[in-house]
Amino acid sequence: CVANANDDNNQCQMNLSKIRDAKVANPDLSDAVKSDIDTTVHRAEAALARHNDDGGRECVALTQQALQKAQSH
Template identity: 50%
Template sequence: MKRCVLIGLFLTATTLTLSAFAGNESNLCVINLQKVRDAQSSNQGMNDQTKADVDSTLHRAESAYARNSDDGARECISLTTQAMQKMQSN
């Protein structure tokens, strides 16, 4: 129960951050990448399949960000949001 509440608070904070930094997609991508990494390290209860899915999505997001383009930043944001949703649904 506590884990669900913490994840809910995490996603709420993420949503607020999304609106605050919507003008600068590259920064938002970096922020989301860090949030996913932090959530991974603090959420040791993930099953192996979810952990593998999140790791794969995170790697794809990092690759998209490395393209250093607006499309890459948008893709990174989309992928990191998916990763956070996967962790929440676990």
């Protein structure tokens, strides 16, 4: 079960860095969208910081949402 948590954590970290890249790549994202993405990222980082399976899964789900917003441009 620990391996799954690790996978989620890795996926989460990769998504977080993709989100940062996407924000840089799309400088004309509206402030509302940026703020929405930042809020989602904070929630994802808080979930990741719980260091458990649920936190990892929640982090992946949240970062995927944020990533779609960052790229849906």
